[in-house]
Amino acid sequence: MSITLDLDESALAGLPFGPGERERHMQIELACRYYERGWLSFAQAARLAGLDVYAMGVELGERGICRQYGLKEAQEDIAHAGRK
DSSP states (O other): OOOOOOOOHHHHTTTTSSSSHHHHHHHHHHHHHHTTTTTTHHHHHHHHHOOHHHHHHHHHHHHTTTOOOOHHHHHHHHHHHHHH
């Protein structure tokens, strides 16, 4: 799926990213914020950002966003590990 956003060019000019970097940064930022709000799981956010789980963890850490890891996630990890 592709989404097109109409953004004010003068506002974007103030960002510390080049034209090729802006879109990528926005994609990662959106994924991080949606994860922070609980709208996406960690895996979903990583896919939206186009990152592996390690890189996604780094991006969250750089933004001060805590991982949402509770009993349910631990049980899912244990079940997944048992299948391998």
